[in-house]
Amino acid sequence: MSDYSLYLKSLHNKTILGINPPVFDFAYFDFWAKPLGLLYILETLREQKNSVYLIDCIYEGRETPKTFGRYKPLRRKVEKPACYSHIPRKYYHFGMEEEDFLERLKKTPTPDVILLTxxxxxxxxxxxxxxxxxxxxxxxxxxxLGGFYAQLCPEHARTIGANGVQTAPLCLESPYPALDLYNQPEYGVIMTSWGCPLHCQYCASKLLWPCFRQREVEEIIHEISFQERIPTVRDMAFYDDALLINKEFHFYPLCGRLRKSFSHLRFHTPNGLHVREIDEKCARVLFDTGFKTIRLSLESTDPIIQKASSEKVSEHQYVKAVTHLLRAGYSQEDIETYILIGLPGQRFESVKNAIEFVHSLGAVAKTAEYSPIPGTMMFEASAQKHPQLTTEPLLQNNTAYCGYISKEISPEELQILKNMAHHIHNPLETGGKNIV
Ligand code: SF4
Known part of the structure; x- marks a missing residue:
């Protein structure tokens, strides 16, 4: 067990403040993002008889809710860091403003410890x-300081002024995240499993959760029940990296319980589902259980990129999965397919082909710009070409890296690909296959 875990376990009868910071970036969207790890820690600490408080600078600095409880964070243009000076894009502070943040801090009882995620x-x-x-x-x-940045860039994280840094995954377990610390949250969040059994060369899942572990169905139901009791919660986002793996023994029994106990909730899978697991039964179960937002991981149709993606899905498997989902009752707009842009060695034509392939089936392509994540195999390849990536995490930003640092794809090409993806094709109009 890490020193950080031991320290947290030693806390009793203290006042503890958890903070989710604002985001500084070129763009930011709310894909049902909540600081789940911090919420688990706060609940664990509350059970140890501590008084816990939360300031979520993203949630508290938001505009009115949009679809399925998601919201648009407030944003203000700010000066770009020097290493972004050549990038012709606006840079923003997303979330709570200074005045409100200081006000919230002053209204909070003086904490004995602050946990910043x-x-x-x-x-x-x-x-x-x-x-x-x-x-x-x-x-x-x-x-x-805890969270993903602290674990993935521990050396850098030690330099920014926190008194301690959590550099390893925590061993704390609590029955549920402390969602009730939010004022009228619109959605809850859940992970039914930790990690992923596959090993894609660009993904941090193995670094953050070295062992793939699926939780007991009863434990998951208990956790959802706690969140669902908050009257404003109508949606539930599943953060799993591998929700459908071992589906006969994990996902299907879970869905049976979800249908029985939570038929009023809507479910969403913002992380991509493993496409090859979606057969006729699986598509029907997803639809009948109330999964409204489906994201599929295709990533690429290029064999070289597919190899780097653990060969997790073939074109044939993707066609079958989309067919089953449409037949089960989903519309085109419900099914978005992630296509990665800017991987080392990836060319414009390769991404264009993947988008056209997705559109030809009547599905929606959603582009995701590659971000080199320290510790992954692909990061090493990127860092060989751009050594400064290892010392300056700002250069790992997907917008900065993909369009302006790696130069695998030019900013103009990137824009063409994004425009292509945004345009939803009607297969009948475009001459593509209408497969249903
Ligand atoms: S399948 Fe997804 S979660 Fe699993 S390793 Fe690949 S990218 Fe990561």
Missing amino acids: SGMTYWYPGIQWCLDRVKRIFPHTPVL
């Missing part, structure tokens, strides 16, 4: 922004 490695300016203000209001309170 982190997301993408290149969002660390949001952490620095929080640290500066937190240290002003609570100069004597230790701040511990």
Whole structure:
């Protein structure tokens, strides 16, 4: 067990403040994003008789909710860091503004410990922004930094002014995340499993959860029940990386319970589903259980890129999966397929072919720009060409890296591909196959 876990286990009768920082980036969208790890820790600490508080700078700095409880975060244009000066894109602070943040800190009882979480490695300016203000209001309170950035870039994270950094996965277990610390949350979040049995060369799943583990159905139901009791919760996002693996023994029994107990909730899978697992029965179960948002991981139709993607899906398997989903009752717009852009060695034509392939089946392509993640195999390849990636996490930003650093694809080509993906084709109009 890490020192960080031991330290948290030693906390009793303390006041603890958890903070989810604002995001500094070129773009940010809410794909049902909540700081799940921090919420589990806060619940564990509450069960150890501590008083826990939460400031979520993204949730509390938002505009009105949009589809299925998602919302648009407030944004303000800010000056770009020097390493982005050549990038002709606006850079924003997303989430709560300074005045509101300071006000919230002042209204919180002086904490004994502050737990600051982190997301993408290149969002660390949001952490620095929080640290500066937190240290002003609570100069004597230790701040511990956890989350993905802390685990993936521990050396860098140790330099930004926190008193401690969580560099390894935590061993704390709590029965549910402390979602009730939010004021009227619109959606809950759940992970029915940790990690993924596959090993794609660009993915951090194995680094964050070295062992793939599926949870007991009863444990999951208990956790959803807790969140569903909050009257404003109508949607539930599944954060799993591998929801459908071992589906006969995990997903199907779970869906049986979901249908029985939570037929009023809508379910969403913002992380891509494993396409080859979607047969006729699986598509029907997804639809009948109330899964509204389906995201599929195709990534590419290029054999070289597919190899780097654990060969997790063939074109044939993808065609079958989309056919089954449409037949089960989903519309084109319900099914979005992730296509990666900007992987090392990937060319414009390769991405264009993948988008056209998806459109030809009447599905919607959703482009995702590649971000080199430290510790992954593909990061090593990227860092050989661009050594500065290893010392400056800002350069790992998907917008910066894909369009302006790697130059695998030019900014103009990138825009063409994004425009292509946004345009939903009607297969009948375009002469493509209408497969249903
Ligand atoms: S299948 Fe998805 S979650 Fe699993 S290793 Fe590949 S990219 Fe990561």
